[in-house]
Amino acid sequence: MDFCQSDEVQAMRVEARKFTEEKIVPFADKWDEEHHFPIEVVRQMGELGFFGCCIPEEFGGTNVGHLAQAVLCEEVGRGSASLRVAFNTQCWGTAFSILRHGTEQQKKKWIPDLISAKKIGCFAITEPNAGSDTLSMKTTAKPTDDGFVLNGNKIWISYASRADVALVYAYHDREAGSRGLSAFIVDLHSPGVSTSDLDKMGTRTSPTSEICFEEVKIPKDALLGKLGDGVKILFSSLNQTRLGCASGGVGLAQACLDAAVKYCDEREQFGQKIGQFQMNQEIVAVMAADIEAARLLTYRAAWQKDQGQVGNVLETSMAKYMAAEAAQRCAHGAMKILGSYGYSTEYPVARYYRDAVLYQIVEGTVNVQKMIIAQDQLGIRKANR
Numbered sequence: 182m183d184f185c186q187s188d189e190v191q192a193m194r195v196e197a198r199k200f201t202e203e204k205i206v207p208f209a210d211k212w213d214e215e216h217h218f219p220i221e222v223v224r225q226m227g228e229l230g231f232f233g234c235c236i237p238e239e240f241g242g243t244n245v246g247h248l249a250q251a252v253l254c255e256e257v258g259r260g261s262a263s264l265r266v267a268f269n270t271q272c273w274g275t276a277f278s279i280l281r282h283g284t285e286q287q288k289k290k291w292i293p294d295l296i297s298a299k300k301i302g303c304f305a306i307t308e309p310n311a312g313s314d315t316l317s318m319k320t321t322a323k324p325t326d327d328g329f330v331l332n333g334n335k336i337w338i339s340y341a342s343r344a345d346v347a348l349v350y351a352y353h354d355r356e357a358g359s360r361g362l363s364a365f366i367v368d369l370h371s372p373g374v375s376t377s378d379l380d381k382m383g384t385r386t387s388p389t390s391e392i393c394f395e396e397v398k399i400p401k402d403a404l405l406g407k408l409g410d411g412v413k414i415l416f417s418s419l420n421q422t423r424l425g426c427a428s429g430g431v432g433l434a435q436a437c438l439d440a441a442v443k444y445c446d447e448r449e450q451f452g453q454k455i456g457q458f459q460m461n462q463e464i465v466a467v468m469a470a471d472i473e474a475a476r477l478l479t480y481r482a483a484w485q486k487d488q489g490q491v492g493n494v495l496e497t498s499m500a501k502y503m504a505a506e507a508a509q510r511c512a513h514g515a516m517k518i519l520g521s522y523g524y525s526t527e528y529p530v531a532r533y534y535r536d537a538v539l540y541q542i543v544e545g546t547v548n549v550q551k552m553i554i555a556q557d558q559l560g561i562r563k564a565n566r
């Protein structure tokens with residue numbers, strides 16, 4: 182089945198590819214070297230409607246669907262794994278959660294500015310001692326007469342130091358277990374919020390930060406959904422941001438294949454093009470098949486969401502798992518084909534290699550995806566409930 186038959190999606194892919202080739206690819210290595218976050222590029226993507234595909238027109242979106250947004254994310258991810266993160270910070274992890282769980286007032290206040298990237302967003306789940314075990318987080322939002330007071334530390338939060346708003350998960354009642362977790366839309370310019378950037382081996386164009394909340398007063402209307410809806414919102418949001426990762430992973434894997442194929446046709450050894458050697462052909466064949474498998478799973482998961490199955494945890498986890506593996510294997514394959522030139526910073530393959538690792542970690546590690554899939558298959562815990 183060709184999930185992307187519609188003329189609309191095809192046209193959007195062409196537009197995103199042109200944008201990526203003109204505005205991202207020529208600068209991506211330099212930005213990476215300088216750890217520079219090109220915020221103006223994120224704003225341009227917002228203005229072009231890249232982040233509003235699964236948002237109704239009344240809130241500034243185009244309502245063309247998750248599949249269209251996955252295709253755009255894949256194309257941007259082909260140029261920069263750091264900039265594809267914006268699809269999650271501006272939509273799947275923020276605006277889309279507000280669309281599903283927010284009041285009319287919250288939707289009007291936040292969604293148009295997030296998807297147009299007038300405001301930069303982020304979502305803050307992870308803490309120093311709460312990674313895969315998200316619910317062991319310690320951040321609290323103590324109820325007061327006029328709202329809540331937020332205290333705690335989040336870590337590894339993408340775009341946080343440049344963000345205006347965060348979707349923050351915190352316990353309003355620690356004694357109530359998982360029913361005590363809630364989600365809050367927090368203005369990051371509030372007194373008591375501070376951020377500091379973390380250094381990392383890859384995706385260096387995407388700032389990743391620690392956020393400290395110290396006696397941060399937030400109003401009652403910062404609460405997303407009802408008190409105690411935190412677990413529901415968190416896991417349904419992860420099930421959308423995983424689609425962003427899957428799409429980005431496919432894009433990065435494709436960039437690796439493109440680089441490998443080009444080099445196979447340029448480089449000669451032993452009097453022939455290196456693409457003539459069967460051992461290199463084997464690498465190219467496995468890369469191409471890996472990408473196609475990951476792409477089909479990703480498009481299926483996106484397409485299901487467009488059919489109303491937004492809670493398709495099993496299929497989204499499969500897509501995220503396969504795309505993470507494809508990205509890593511393709512980066513390794515491209516590195517082998519380019520030899521020392523792959524290892525050099527002259528070619529983008531070294532960046533792809535460093536960036537690919539991240540898809541193994543974010544939005545639930547590869548182990549976590551496998552755990553979800555295995556528990557479903559073994560009947561221990563149904564993934565789609």
Ligand SMILES: Cc1cc2nc3c(=O)[nH]c(=O)nc-3n(C[C@H](O)[C@H](O)[C@H](O)COP(=O)(O)OP(=O)(O)OC[C@H]3O[C@@H](n4cnc5c(N)ncnc54)[C@H](O)[C@@H]3O)c2cc1C
Pocket residue numbers: 303304305306307311312313314336337338339340381384389539542543544545546547548549552
């Ligand atoms: C660059 C970057 C950007 C990020 N952006 C964000 C963001 O925007 N927002 C946000 O909230 N978080 C973000 N994260 C955090 C990311 O989602 C977590 O790092 C991830 O969920 C894993 O947590 P951890 O690193 O603490 O690993 P841990 O949970 O400590 O896991 C360590 C290892 O143990 C394995 N493991 C853990 N539990 C199990 C289990 N039950 N079964 C089998 N294996 C297990 C893991 O797979 C992993 O291999 C980001 C991280 C990075 C590096």
